[in-house]
Amino acid sequence: MLKVNSLIKRFGKQIVLNNVSFEVNKGEIVTLLGQSGAGKTTILRCVNGLESFDSGTIEIDGQVITSQRDLRKVRKDVGLVFQNYNLFPHKTVLENIIEAPILVLGMNKEDAKKRATELLENVGLADKADAYPFELSGGQQQRVAIARACALKPKVLCFDEPTAALDPELTGEVASIIKRLAANGMSILVITHDMEFADKVATRTLLVKDGTVINSNQ
Amino acid sequence: MVWNTEIRGALEMDYLISLIGSMLDGLKITLEVFFITLALSLPLGIMVALGRLSKLKPLRVIIESYILVMRGTPLLLQLIFVFFGLPLIGIVFDRFTTVIIAFTFNYAAYFGETFRAGIQSIDKGQYEGAEVLGLTPAQTFKRIILPQMIKRILPPVANEVITLIKDSALVYVVGLDDMLRVAQIASNTDATLIPLVVVGVFYLILTAILTNIFKRIEKRYSYYQ
Numbered sequence: 001m002l003k004v005n006s007l008i009k010r011f012g013k014q015i016v017l018n019n020v021s022f023e024v025n026k027g028e029i030v031t032l033l034g035q036s037g038a039g040k041t042t043i044l045r046c047v048n049g050l051e052s053f054d055s056g057t058i059e060i061d062g063q064v065i066t067s068q069r070d071l072r073k074v075r076k077d078v079g080l081v082f083q084n085y086n087l088f089p090h091k092t093v094l095e096n097i098i099e100a101p102i103l104v105l106g107m108n109k110e111d112a113k114k115r116a117t118e119l120l121e122n123v124g125l126a127d128k129a130d131a132y133p134f135e136l137s138g139g140q141q142q143r144v145a146i147a148r149a150c151a152l153k154p155k156v157l158c159f160d161e162p163t164a165a166l167d168p169e170l171t172g173e174v175a176s177i178i179k180r181l182a183a184n185g186m187s188i189l190v191i192t193h194d195m196e197f198a199d200k201v202a203t204r205t206l207l208v209k210d211g212t213v214i215n216s217n218q
Numbered sequence: 219m220v221w222n223t224e225i226r227g228a229l230e231m232d233y234l235i236s237l238i239g240s241m242l243d244g245l246k247i248t249l250e251v252f253f254i255t256l257a258l259s260l261p262l263g264i265m266v267a268l269g270r271l272s273k274l275k276p277l278r279v280i281i282e283s284y285i286l287v288m289r290g291t292p293l294l295l296q297l298i299f300v301f302f303g304l305p306l307i308g309i310v311f312d313r314f315t316t317v318i319i320a321f322t323f324n325y326a327a328y329f330g331e332t333f334r335a336g337i338q339s340i341d342k343g344q345y346e347g348a349e350v351l352g353l354t355p356a357q358t359f360k361r362i363i364l365p366q367m368i369k370r371i372l373p374p375v376a377n378e379v380i381t382l383i384k385d386s387a388l389v390y391v392v393g394l395d396d397m398l399r400v401a402q403i404a405s406n407t408d409a410t411l412i413p414l415v416v417v418g419v420f421y422l423i424l425t426a427i428l429t430n431i432f433k434r435i436e437k438r439y440s441y442y443q
Binding site: 048049050075076078079080082084086087088089090099100103104132133134148149152 | 341343344346347348349350351352353357361362365366369441442443
């Protein structure tokens with residue numbers, strides 16, 4: 001579903017990603033584990049078209065991407081839940097979720113609302129539809145961000161450090177949401193430095209060190 | 219004695235009423251300059267801000283020079299230049315058009331810088347959040363960045379708008395009779411300061427109204443933090 005092939009990226013002379021290759025199959029949860037500075041966030045940003053890369057390819061659902069620009073072709077097939085969620089503070093929870101389906105998929109407002117309500121039910125926040133992000137806890141904001149990313153029905157969904165801003169007792173909840181998404185056929189890529197969480201959620205964990213994926217164990 | 223005071227009181231009342239009557243004509247000019255300048259310079263200011271933030275260096279340089287000239291010279295001088303200077307190279311505008319051109323370009327420069335600061339104050343994550351959802355840059359600006367920017371720039375914009383009401387008094391230099399000009403003429407003719415007091419009250423009332431309007435707009439935007 002997601003296939004990264006020999007990805008290379010430089011910032012000036014420094015090589016940030018050195019021949020990164022890995023794949024995430026349909027319904028699989030792959031975690032990229034590594035210390036900060038190892039390059040795992042850069043991998044995620046390349047996969048989401050937020051960062052350019054110098055060579056290599058990214059394959060999403062059979063479409064081969066060779067540049068950052070190229071990624072627009074598969075934009076709605078890949079979603080991202082940011083570390084700090086990046087919700088739109090001036091819009092309600094519901095408005096945050098329906099924005100992209102209406103503007104990008106051309107959905108009408110009623111259908112988009114119906115779908116958003118279902119997505120909110122899935123993450124247990126149906127009662128917060130009309131709240132603003134600042135009225136929610138961090139964990140709730142994260143679940144809104146997940147619902148928002150899912151509204152475009154992506155085939156690949158990425159998470160950037162999903163446990164970084166959560167209380168330890170909340171990580172189990174995110175893990176179960178992620179597992180449920182995978183069970184429904186989504187391919188999940190999780191960036192984390194939280195080994196315990198990786199153990200809990202992953203079908204496969206890859207280690208990232210010095211800009212390459214060095215290890216994989218089933 | 220009592221009779222005498224009453225006559226004088228009545229005369230003064232009559233004087234005030236006729237004064238306010240003629241001042242209303244001046245008020246009309248003041249308000250026309252104010253509203254037309256605002257209607258033109260606010261949208262132009264957004265374009266100035268976007269040009270200033272453009273990736274195209276030549277465009278950026280042009281906008282920066284324009285801002286430097288507009289903020290670096292007195293508005294009074296700019297008015298004189300448009301009205302008396304441009305005709306020397308064959309470009310002639312009537313009085314009112316002159317005023318609108320000079321005011322609009324001057325205020326668009328100030329608004330542009332305020333808007334630019336507002337746009338730059340929005341977190342990069344907002345752009346990226348919109349980007350990964352597939353919003354186009356235009357959609358992102360209009361629906362995500364602009365509404366958040368407006369909330370942040372309301373206080374400085376209120377400052378500039380209030381300044382504009384008072385700056386409108388500069389139109390006398392091209393021979394337009396705004397309310398301050400009318401008051402000055404009356405003051406000279408009748409050898410009294412009363413017209414100037416009255417015009418001061420007019421400005422105060424206008425500013426109070428504007429302050430109130432901005433307070434309401436700020437309140438409307440206070441639904442989120």
